[in-house]
Amino acid sequence: MIIGLLFYGIILSFLALFVRKKYNFLRWIIFSFYIFLTLFLTITIGKDSTYFETFNLISILNFDLSLNFRITPLGWLFTLFTTLLLFLTSIFSIVKNKNEDAERLINFFWFILIISNTGLFLADDLFTLFIFWELIGISSYFVISPGWVSSFRAVNYYFIFSIICSFFMFSGIMILYEGTGTFSIQKNVLYFISLFENSPLNAIFVAISLIIGFFVKSALFPFHIWPAQAHAKAPDDFSSVLSGIIIKYGLYRTILFFIPLFLFIKEYPVNHIMVNNIPLFSHILAWSGAITSIIATFLAIESNDMKKLAAYSTVANMGYITTALFSLSSFGIAGAIFHTINHAIFKTAIFLSIAAVKYRTHETQMHKLGGMAYKMPVTFLTFLLAIISAAGIPPLNGYVSKWMIYQGLLSSKFPFLTLAIFLSSTGAFMYLFRALHSIFLGQLPEKFDNVKEVPFLMQIPMYILMFLMVSIGIFPQFVINLINSVLTSYNISNINIKNSMIFSPLSGIDSVKVFLAFTGSFILAFILYLIGKPRKHVQPLDTYTAGQDPADFNLTRELYHFAYKFYGPFEHMFDSFRTDTKEFYDSIERKINEIGGYFRDFQSGSIRGTIYTFMLSFVLIIIYWWLL
Amino acid sequence: MELYSTKKLKDEGFEQILNFFRKKSLWMLHYCTGCGAVELPPTMTSRWDMERFGMGPMATPRQADLLLITGYLSLKSLKRVIYTYEQMQNPKWVIALGSCPINGGIYYDSYSVINRLALYIPVDLSIEGCMPRPEAIIEGFIKLMKQIENGEAVGYKKYQENYKWYKQNQDSVLKREFPVLSGEEK
Amino acid sequence: MNYNTTVLLIIIPILSSFLVYMPVGLIKKSFKIIFLATILFNLLFSLKIFSVVLKYGNLITIIGNYHPPFGINLVSSFFSILFLIALYIVFLISAIIFIFKNDTKNNQQKISSVLLLYLASFSEIILTGDLFNLFVFFEIFSISNIIIISLKNEKFSLKGSIKYLLISSIGSALLLFAIGYIYAILGTLNLAEIALNFEKISFFSKCFIIFFLMGSILSELEVFPFNLWISDSYAGAKNFVNILLSGISCVVSLYIFIRMFFTIFNYPSISLYSYNFPLDIKLLLLTFFSLSIIVNQLVALTSKNIKRILAFSSAATISTILFALTSGTKSGFSSAILLIISTIISKPLLFLSSHQITKGKMEKNLDSFKNGINRKRYFSILFIVSAIFFTGFPLTPAFFGKLMLFYTYASKLNYYTYFIIVIIFSITVEFFYYFRMIHKLFIKDETERENKNIKNNLSISYFVSGLTMISILIIFFIFPNIYEKVITKMSEEIFNQKEYIQTILKLGEK
Amino acid sequence: MMNNYIVRFLIGSLTSIILGLLYMGIGRKFIARIRRCYAGPFYQSFIDVIKLFSKHSISHHWIMDFGIMMGFSGIIATVIFLPIGNFYVFPDMKGNLIIIMYFMTIGYLGMAMGVSASGNPNSPIGIGRALALMIGYEIPFALAVILLIFANGSSLLYNIIQTQQGSIYNWNLLKYPFAFIGTIIALQGMLGEQPFDAMIAPAEIASGPMVELSGKFLGFGFLQHASQIFLETGIITAMFLGGGTIIGFFTKQLFLYLLTLSIASVFPRFRFEDGVKFFWTIPTSFVLFQLILFLIKR
Incomplete structure (x- = not known):
């Protein structure tokens, strides 16, 4: 039934895309109707955590990848209050977007964001969690700056941070998958806890890869500048969603993983400080x-x-x-x-x-x-x-x-x-x-x-x-x-x-x-x-x-x-x-551009230059082999 | 039987009682216009101590009940005094110190000083002396308190009733018919 | 089992390329039909061979009754035939664009003959079982590449083609040198024969052969120090040439790399060990390819010209594919195949749509993308979809490729896992500049005055080819299990070198 | 059950108002004595309040009236949670410290909102200074609260008082002297007395927030200040001086108030950012020192 909901959402989002500019309030009515539907379903499903649903996609080699969902009390609670607030904001944005310029784009990507919001909270395995996590990163990029030059620079901070954290999480998931053989969250969390005993190095790598995501998404100390940029420049009604809901995803994932871990260590502090x-x-x-x-x-x-x-x-x-x-x-x-x-x-x-x-x-x-x-x-x-x-x-x-x-x-x-x-x-x-x-x-x-x-x-x-x-x-x-x-x-x-x-x-x-x-x-x-x-x-x-x-x-x-x-x-x-942390990140960006520029000019050098580099690098490889 | 009509009671009945409290805590607006202002600090501080009568200096006209015009009043400061007086809340009283507010004093023939304050704002009490000493000021305050107690100090009511007359006097002095600098429109 | 007719796949194109070039009146008028006929023939015939391969496994073509260890023979295994079909489809699409684009009237005849030569060369490279034959057709392949690049005879295209000429000539010299060396030691040129007794030769000569063979293909594989020709040739080449270059040339060189490493050197279990020069080939290749990934991504990030960005991003993807291949495990190989599939299906579409979007503009840099969604709605949608597919939107082949890549390197925590940081850096940078381009499409360009005189005649060829490519993309998105069986079969075939040698040589003895 | 709550509520709030005004009257006489003059009778502030309620008043917007009322009601609501001696309003919430600290902010917020709706720029400047000072003196006060909560394991003032019963020796004043000194200095800031009265500076910003308050609004200001005196001194007596019987509680409160007034009458005024720096350095280090002593001992 959740899969039906998500699929139905995708169809609606494309449908809303083709509504003409003149009746754009109709587009936003479809939008808020869909959120109301999700809200209604989350309430009716209720908290019975036996509800399990799967939709298998593809099985390459020994991977059988499938989207499966389960209603956990935490996931259900988060879905309830996020969908309720999204519904309220959507009513607000019906009128607000009457003469907004890029509102067709905002509507479409916001739709995808809502689908992935319910998907993320009800996901039962890490693969589904990651898919919806990346979908949120991509779709919020386009909602924050739907073709506006002013918010383009602001959204870059947010986008780069969220991509880095989602792919670090991906490597963490892979290590856990190696251990447990399945993607399901319950088994992986237990394995993650037991990992600290038998192979601490792996455990620390996974912990770090998950913690980076948490630090970035909930804007903790070193990454506390992106909300000020993204929320200030985002379309007004979306910034309420941004700071009300989207900043909570990192928190949700940490509760899944780190609270059981720390509670376990709290009971049996074998060799932990x-x-x-x-x-x-x-x-x-x-x-x-x-x-x-x-x-x-x-x-x-x-x-x-x-x-x-x-x-x-x-x-x-x-x-x-x-x-x-x-x-x-x-x-x-x-x-x-x-x-x-x-x-x-x-x-x-x-x-x-x-x-x-x-x-x-x-x-x-x-x-x-x-x-x-x-x-x-x-x-x-x-x-x-x-x-x-x-x-x-x-x-x-x-x-x-x-x-x-x-x-x-x-x-x-x-x-x-x-x-x-x-x-x-x-x-x-x-x-x-x-x-x-x-x-x-x-x-x-x-x-x-x-x-x-x-x-x-x-x-x-x-x-x-x-x-x-x-x-x-x-x-x-x-x-x-x-x-x-x-x-x-x-x-x-x-x-x-x-x-x-x-x-x-x-x-x-x-x-x-x-x-x-x-x-x-x-x-x-x-x-x-x-x-x-x-x-x-x-x-x-x-x-x-x-x-x-x-x-x-x-x-x-x-x-x-x-x-x-x-x-x-x-x-x-x-x-x-x-200290101006924004200045710090700008300097990194300038540094990367500088290096890139150096290589780019190196590329379009003279013809004779290319031959010399070809020969030189061939010789270098052999020397490198010699030293290795 | 009108004693028991609540409206009358509300107007007069309470007024007597409230006048007792208004008398006991008169707050003076710390606004010095003329040469008499120098007499006020000694009355406030420990030598003559007007705080014994519940009187104290207040920073803004909103909070004050008593406006002291201490000495001569030039046209420019008259405009400010009227603006401040209107900002004060009923029941409010005005005390004029020295002879200048009565008849212009030694500046009676100056182009910029007004000769009779009572024409512009209602004066409840004026204290004699080319800058009366603190004892005289406190004597004046006590006299004002007695007037308030038996309800005679009603300058503010007079101002409200024949406001037109006062306004006319004020305009005659303050409003400029012809532009002072040529070319400046009125 | 031997099946002699596959050689037709090579002969027909060569024959028709000379035919098309004749200045005879009749041909002058109908050269287009001949051109398209040969391509269609090749495509259909390779499909027939594919059905035969499915039934009987590897097919050997004996030429001149010289049995395998001697003489030239073609091997069409499941892996190579599928590659061929994919490349034929891309070639067909770019040919349609080339033929029906009616501006360069005069030398269309000459170009089509070169294209036919190009077609013959890459089909021979993929099918050949003989090393020298590989060298010969590799020469024809790079020469035809050079000619196509220099078609536009502008500053950039000439400069690029000359650079490419010089580099590929050095490369083929190295290849020739290696072939001579192998012939001197092993006495044979047949791939299966070399693979059989590659183990026996001494350590030094093994290293010698590996380096020289690799040296020749690296320039084709656009690995950093050797890919200095990309920036000018891609920027200067015509649109359909770019499709050919990004779609076919890279994939062919990848095929050669795979064929060499996995079948000849039997890569994962290659035993390169001697007391004083312990060579960990895996680490060498890994560092080399990760350097090239970083540099390519950085240049793509900072360059302004659209074609150059796309060129370097395809170079970076190829280095990522090589990065995956060097892991030597089945999952690494399948991630490489997935990434190749995603390159083949989405890269040509990227080039096509970006060319159409920046059609009206003078210089083809990022700003010319502005307000794309309103000017060229159809092509900007194409661009967005293909860009999202290429960067790895969930459930697309690129995404599964990345998934397998992470699985190969991140699962066992050894010192190879730190290379994952390179992959994460490259993915972030790739996401960044692709989404920057997409974002530029939506920017409203107030300054651009709506000059109505640009006749945006939507030429049918571009429309049709765009439509076909986008439909292929959608099919691959909706039915992922198409390439599921393909990958499993391919990895089995590649990873058992014995079976490849068995089918070829045993046939010889019997 | 409902009406004895109302009765207790009225007792609590009226005592706070009446006693607050009484302390103000005595305080004024005390300061006058220091300045060697005889201020008016001790019931002077009662007269002032009645006079203020008898005067007409102006207001700029209904938000101003709502704000001033909310300010006053905030402080009254806080007093209800304060256990006066052994009298308490709600049996199950006998002086929860954290509620009191947060309820005080309603008083500030209400007054601030009403006054800033008056449109006179002087009042928001005053409020800005008051809030900045608030972040200053809240730190030592919060540290002292944390110390006491750790000391007797419950954040109910009633329990803190119970632990200090018996002889004078087990008063918190003697058990944690440095914390008491720090809290006294913080009390100085809370009441807005002389060294830290940058917010009401009559010379600079024309009595800050109260610039536009006339008549009964100024009356509300007076009552709020009175019950604030009662509240803050009441908290500190409960925390440190073991609030004894009703009369003992009031005398201790008066003693504390007169102590702050004696400090106030001899000090000039701090700039408010120097005030904040002062609060964050000296009183905080006192209470911190005491906290560290306590943590080491435990």
């Missing part, structure tokens, strides 16, 4: 997550483009998730998975509201915007709720997962990791408020006076996302039960939860009571507000300017909006140790 009873390697990974989150937070504080800011905040959140995941406590892993879901939800909300603002104002520089809240209330509310849950403030959903991450880290005694996470989450509050202020509050520039709210169809996903954020924030037990089923599949101890009251070794929270406390105090504040005398509305420019009437020194509302170097002095603190 253990640092406060977790393997050293997972400790290093946890620290790489922490470092990434700190760096990404400080980069986000400095960025002035709103999409870059959101991209860096995604990198920071991926940092939290990695740290929590590799602290290997049950709360840590559950918190990491829950935070992946929450992060996907509120990040999609942030990016959709940014896309709405860009749809109306065609401007991404924050200091040129301002005062959008007065004109676009619904977008403002989504952005506000998304900011509150991104900063981890209680009534909404970001808080519950952050709280679980803290319980996980603190209960397994990681003082400095908790401090690093705390530093970056406070920093998160800084740049999130900067975005809220410079885009939505402050002064509305004159040129945006006639900005209207986005059409209703674009508001539907915003309402649903708001509802999701609030409901998961207040009643997290539904999502936690799903996560518990994932934990049992990796036989980690479950989180004991009694209808919205989560108990952890350190303390318990009841998010319903937290919400009640907040509403109660809000009612108290409202009563106090009514006691005071009624207030009077005033023009935006009627503010205290030390007695000088703004109109006198022709002060426009745009000049009056403070947003350009919001944390200027704060940024100067880090001037001494500011």
Whole structure:
């Protein structure tokens, strides 16, 4: 049935390609209908992991290659929330792409991306996993820059990184295949664990080949620059998919492989170096997550483009998730998975509201915007709720997962990791408020006076996302039960939860009571507000300017909006140790071009030159044989 | 029976009670216009300490109740004073120090100083002395507090009721009929 | 079992190439028909031979009743006949393009005779069982190559063809030298005979023979130090010549390499050992070919001219095929065959479609690809599909080739596995510049004013040939099990040298 | 069950407001005494608040009203989670430290949003400074919180108080003196007192965030600051001074507040990035030193 779904998707994608430009909303309706179909099927299939399906392709020599799928609790959970968010973004993009120039191309490759998304999560063997992994790499290349010169350079970083990591993974798979003889994930994972005993060299090679993929795809420390490039330049609605979903693939694969491995080592630490009873390697990974989150937070504080800011905040959140995941406590892993879901939800909300603002104002520089809240209330509310849950403030959903991450880290005694996470989450509050202020509050520039709210169809996903954020924030037990089923599949101890009251070794929270406390105090504040005398509305420019009437020194509302170097002095603190990793990668690229250029000129040399080289190289081979 | 009509009660009934609190915490806008400003620091600090009466300097007109015009007022600063006065919130009061705001004082015949402040903004109390000493200023504050308590200091209501008259006076002084520099359109 | 009529495959083309050249009136008008007739004959006849081979296994053609160890005889085994059929199809397509492209009126007659010679030479090379016969037709093959390249008589094509002339002459000199040496030692020129007692000769002469034989073919195989002629000849050659060059010349030289290494030297179990000069031939070849892969990919990355990019990318793929062959295992061999199949079916289409896309433009560099999707929609779709097929989109032959390649080198962790890094580098660079070209197609070129006067007359020949090639591609994509049985059969045949010698020589004694 | 929650909720919030204003009044008299003058009666801030609620006020947008209300309610919601002496509102969540630290940010976010909707550039400058300072003083405070959570294995303030009962010797103040010093300096930043009041600098940015707050909005600002004083001093008394009975708890709170005021009245103002540098070096090293001592000992 999954194969049918994927096949049907391919047919639909070609069908959508032939819809004429005039009715392009029809194309996008087919698109969102298909995602709805996948969503509907994932819900109806449910979590019975006995569902197995295969579709054999070819058997050369002793390879019998076939696409086979199985519903694992983890895969099912990831498919559910990714398809739900893709469905919401697709509703948003029906209207947005009405007069987008290359939208026929975006639609086609986005279709393939969705097919490979479901395929990747439900894949049962490494061969299918790799096929869909490479399909995602190729199709996201064309969606990020569908023939736009501006985003061409940006997409190169992403594309080269993902190709390198997918082929390193390929070599890792081959070594595992040599050992087990089949591609199925369960057998290979067990073999991978046993590999550390009998042939450590192989094991390390496979581990490295998988880890590179994880580092690249979830933008950890050395590779933390590509999201800022790719998300900032991608088409707006796709950047919400990019940072909500596509950045999670590396994480999914690592959970498959490394969590069972590290848990096994944790139980039987035969000859492994253990640092406060977790393997050293997972400790290093946890620290790489922490470092990434700190760096990404400080980069986000400095960025002035709103999409870059959101991209860096995604990198920071991926940092939290990695740290929590590799602290290997049950709360840590559950918190990491829950935070992946929450992060996907509120990040999609942030990016959709940014896309709405860009749809109306065609401007991404924050200091040129301002005062959008007065004109676009619904977008403002989504952005506000998304900011509150991104900063981890209680009534909404970001808080519950952050709280679980803290319980996980603190209960397994990681003082400095908790401090690093705390530093970056406070920093998160800084740049999130900067975005809220410079885009939505402050002064509305004159040129945006006639900005209207986005059409209703674009508001539907915003309402649903708001509802999701609030409901998961207040009643997290539904999502936690799903996560518990994932934990049992990796036989980690479950989180004991009694209808919205989560108990952890350190303390318990009841998010319903937290919400009640907040509403109660809000009612108290409202009563106090009514006691005071009624207030009077005033023009935006009627503010205290030390007695000088703004109109006198022709002060426009745009000049009056403070947003350009919001944390200027704060940024100067880090001037001494500011390294530009983007510069590093550009220098590598220049070096390669230089060498290539040298050989190219060498090729088109004179005729006499060719003969000399021919003879010389022939002699060289013989000398080389002599030395060998 | 009108005592129990809530609207009346709300207007007058509470006002007496609230006036008591307004009296006890008068916040002064720290806006020095003339030569009298130098008298204010001693009244604020430990020698005469006006904080005993719950009075303190406030940075913005939004937060302040009391506007002090300390000395002569030139046309340019009159424009700023009016703009600041309108930014302050009711109930608000104005105290004029020295003789210049009353009749122009020694600058009565200067081209740039206004002779009578009361024409432009309602003055609740003016304190005598070519820059009154801190004791006189505090004496003035206490007098103002008494007026507030028994509801006489209603300058802000006068300003609201015959705003047209005030506006006309202000325009007569501030609005420029003929362009000052030739060629500059009005 | 002997089957004497295969020699017709060679004689007919030679005969018709002289016939076509006659300045007689009748032929002047109908030379096209003769030209196409011979090609069709060859194709159909080779299909018939293929059916016979399937029934009886290897077929030997005795010429002049001189039994195998003496005289010239043709061996048509399963492996060689299939190669021949594939090359005939590519040749037919490029011939259709050549014939129905009606611009060079006058010397079409002369060119078709050269092409027929070209056809005869490469069919003989593939079928021959005799070393000297191989040398003779290898000479004819490179000469006809040179003539085709220099057709456009522009600066680049002349320069390229002269370079190619010089290099291939040195190469054939080396080959002649090696043949003389072998004849001196072994006294025979028959491939099977040489293979039989190649083990017995001394270590030094073995190395001598290997180096000189390899030296001659390397320039054809476009391995780095020897492929300096590519950049000018590909850039200067006509479009259908490029198809021929990329489709047939590389594959023929690959065939010679395989035939030599696997049947004559019996490569995997070659025993090259002596006390003071231990020669690990595998490591030597691996380092050599990986260097050539890296350099070819880098030059392809940095060059601007479309034809040059495609030329160097095909050079890099051939070095990857050689890289796979040197592993000497069955899976390495099957990955090489898969990559050869993907080169044969997608490379000609790449050249054809890129030529059509950049038809209107003056210089043929990357920017001329701009806005391709709107100008030439049909050919840009062809280009995209063939590029994706060539770089290894999942479930395409190239993808399975790469899969087997990784399996051969990555499965057992010995010091050969570090060469995998080279492969990953080459795949990344290849993906990069192919996708850069595809991306250029979609870029909207505002500057280009819509001049309506370019008559994009969609010449039927290009349309038809493009259609045939794309349909072959699609068939290979949808039914992967076509080449499944082929590969297994081929690898069995290549890997048992005994059976090859048995069929030829035993026939001789009986 | 529901109504005793409401009753406890009202008790908790009203005590925090009233006592907060009381501490402010006493604080003002204390500073006046330092400056050798007699500030108004101790109930002066009650009068100020009532006067403010009696004045008319202006607002630029409904977001400004919503923001100010949200700010105030955030702080009140946090106080509910603070165990005052042995009184607590929710039986099963007696002062969860991590909830308190995150709920405080609602107060900041609400005030910041309301104030930045006012359109006056001074207020976002003030808020920017406040947030930058926040990242400064959160580090030593978080370190102290981590230390205490490690020390008594539970992040509930109630349990931390239980461990400090009995004589004065087992107060955390004496067990972890350096952590206490670091937290006191962090408290200085949390309350926005003199060395770190770059955000309300009246001379530079016209009282920063409060520039456009008139009438009842300024009243909300006052109440928020009052309950913030009550909250922060309450947390630190619970953490270090073993919050004893109700009266003992209030006296310790007052003592802490007066301690910060005495520091405040003698110090000029830090530039806010120097403030952040200061926070990241001196108090953090104190608490870090204590943490390392604790880790070595354990």
